[in-house]
Amino acid sequence: MMLKDIPTPNKKELKKYLEIREWLTDYVNQENSLNKLFLELIPNNTKIEDILLKCSTLNDFYSTNIFKVFPVAEHILDLKIDDRLKQWDPTLVNDIAKVTINWKEKNFYSFASKYCSHHRAEYFPIYDNYVNKILMYFQKRDKFYKFKHEDFKDYQIFKNILLEFTKFYDLDCWLKQLDRYLRQLGKQYFPRKYNY
DSSP states (O other): OOGGGOOOOOHHHHHHHHHHHHTOHHHHHHHHHHHIIIIIIOOOOOOHHHHHHHHHHHHHHHTOOOSOHHHHHHHHHHHTOHHHHHTTOTHHHHHHHEEEETTEEEEOHHHHHHHHHTTOTTTOOOOOHHHHHHHHHHHHHHOOSOOOGGGGGSHHHHHHHHHHHHHHTTOOOOHHHHHHHHHHHHHHHSOOOOOO
16 A cells, blocks of 8 residues: 555544454453553552563563563662652653663663553553654654654653644544554554564
């Protein structure tokens, strides 16, 4: 499909992609499992074994490519994030993202947005490559908001970009619905090539 064929975002398109997503049972069941883990079974982040379980599951379901999960879990424990999650602190994502592993600083930004989102989806949208590509495409095509590619790496700016996107296209939706829509659109128009 040619990129110029991506339909302009509107309420009808949003609804269509949200309905398509409901038919993808693997995604729905994985998300339900993560919601149960993060919201019911282990809502807090005060024990290393609990955080490690959440990190490992999230890493597996989303293929975030964190090869050493334990240092990430330790980092989250050290940050004492529960109050910041309750206060919807957008700086938390960038703080979780920066982890030192084997004396090298890593930036697990997409993972950090997912970790926060699974605690408070209504306040922490998910950043990933699919969302990035779709937002850049529509910014280039429709100029819905002025930003640069590197602005995505500041979580507060990224969240503002999403809010401006919903306003520009009059989508009237929750951030979680927007996440689902943008990811499905990104997967369709910018699919990853996997070598099996």
